[in-house]
Amino acid sequence: MKRLIKILLGVMRYLVIWIILLIALRFVNRIFNVQWLEDYGKGLCFIITSIVSGVMFDGLGLKDMFIRIRIKDLIYFLIGALIVFLNYEVLNLYFSKSIKSNIISGNAVYYSYRAMFFGWLILGISEEILFRGYLFGVFHKITNNKNAIIIASFLFSIMHIINPEYNLIIDFLYAFAIGIGLSIMCIKTKSIWFAVGYHAVFNYSVDILEENMLLLFNSTVIVTLLIACLLVCKLKQSESVRT
Secondary structure: OHHHHHHHHHHHHHHHHHHHHHHHHHHHHHHHOOHHHHHHHHHHHHHHHHHHHHHHHOOOOOHHHOOOOOHHHHHHHHHHHHHHHHHHHHHHHHOOOOEOHHHHHOOHHHHHHHHHHHHHHHHHHHHHHHHHHHHHHHHHHHOOHHHHHHHHHHHHHHHHHOOOOOOHHHHHHHHHHHHHHHHHHHHHHOOOHHHHHHHHHHHHHHHHEOHHHHHHHHHHHHHHHHHHHHHHHHHHHHHHHHO
């Protein structure tokens, strides 16, 4: 009972911090009229709130949330992005009408770069720091790796099926499987950046693919993610044996 009350208080504290930051950001935006704050403000508030809550109130270090900035983290980011990008390109190669026509008829190059490096990147960072970083870290303190992965992935799935455009059962299972895979990658690489790269390009791809391609795309990216998890687990196991 005490643990449940503590969790509920933590959720309320998180929301209060997020709302305060969002109000402050909108106040600043009214004064300076900065467009990118309007576009990406919610995501930035999630990033800041997760880090502040973890470090100041929950006793988590940045390393506990897999937040590091090293050369190898850039490599992890690129590998995660590449895995999804290759799935997207294969579908685009074999199915000529896989991309939404309204995207092709517009400025596709501008749309792609803007989406990848700003909107989808901010969203990827904010969700990964929240679920794979902050929430995993919090639950890992009171339980073990396995339970923390399951709980954080379950919450990640719940957040995604709230969207009325999503299929309740199928999208829950997709999000849960992706959450499990990305959590494993964070633990094994001790970095959140593989998950961020994967998540950013996944969001970008889902947004521009035709709806009839999404079932196949989601299935292939999940399979390749799980294969990547197996390979990384084998690699880490081999390294531990050698040492």
